[in-house]
Amino acid sequence: MITNRKEEHVQLAISGDVGFRELTNGLEEVRLPYNALPELNFSGISTEVDFLGKRLSLPLIISGMTGGYPDAERINTGLAESAAALGIAMGVGSMRAAFDRPETRSSYTVLQSISTAVPVITNIGAVQLAEWYRKGALADRINECIELVGASVVGIHINPLQEMLQPEGEPDFSGVLEAISAAVDLSPLPVMVKEVGAGISGAAAHKLVKTGVACIDVAGAGGTSWAAIEIKRHQEQDKLQEFREVGISTAECIRQVAALRKQHPTQHSNHSPFPTIVGSGGISSGYDIARALYLGADLCATARPVLQAFAAGGTAQVIQLIGDWTLRLRQWMFITGAATPQQLTMMDKTQA
Helix, strand or coil: CHHHHHHHHHHHHHHCCCECCCCCCCHHHCCCCCCCCCCCCHHHCCCCEEECCEEECCCEEECCCCCCCHHHHHHHHHHHHHHHHHCCEEECCCCHHHHHCHHHCHHHHHHHHHCCCCCEECCEEHHHHHHHHHCCCHHHHHHHHHHHHCCCEEEEECCHHHHHHCCCCCCCCCCHHHHHHHHHHHCCCCEEEECCCCCCCHHHHHHHHHHCCCEEECCCECCECHHHHHHHCCCCHHHHHHHCCCCCEHHHHHHHHHHHHHHCCECCCCCCECCEEEEECCCCCHHHHHHHHHHCCCEEEECHHHHHHHHHHHHHHHHHHHHHHHHHHHHHHHHHCCCCHHHHHCCCCCCC
């Protein structure tokens, strides 16, 4: 049952051994350039950024994690309160359950309470998107997802590795790219496409750029391994271990996608600005955020550390965690001479 699967995913993400065992996110190899003459007042450093027409106090998104089962309402309510207090964006977990099990919709609609304060992002699976497109229901379903959570961004996740390994998975990605392109045309809001932890390469991002998407979240390897989660749920765990380390590191994903920005400063389809780049996959500190921005990300996203903080101490602990990250980011910005996150993103990368 889909509701049981969602709950199992969350419990494994909080307490299970579901990280990569060998592959890291690659950010530990990035050295930020020290600037002995930053010409900045530390108190004047701003961490604010624009995200698809909305202003955030910090270049961070709480990635979509859950929804579709009873306790998800409590979790999403607490995370929504945290996001609103912090002034950062928030995504919701996969929204398929809202259509398969309408009685679970309250676990998604709780995000409406923060939708006027901070950006809320839908979470539509690419396989589901393609199915809606084939049935001629895409526009209606997108609008319904937007209304359910009060979204200001339409998020779509691509997860072929997870679907292949998931016992209940549907590894049919035929027509997904065409459906994403159609979603861009039909959606009244900007469209964001994200992986779930195995990474988006430069080649894959190039195809997404051509569809006209407004944002790409690389969701690289090195954080939570959804392959590991699904393998743990599989009856033949031992036979699938080779897939646990599959993925492209977060650092390498950001490098590859950011390189496209230099080659194609505007989108092929409509000459609009190059998509916003979100660096995610093992982001667990302000230092990680600083290094991801330096590599070329516009902002970052995180999931498991926030979920674990909420499980340990509720909204207060989430706010404290992100507050610590904010301070550390500002410290790194100061000693590199970056007054804003944008300056860190645009800094010379010869030492990366």
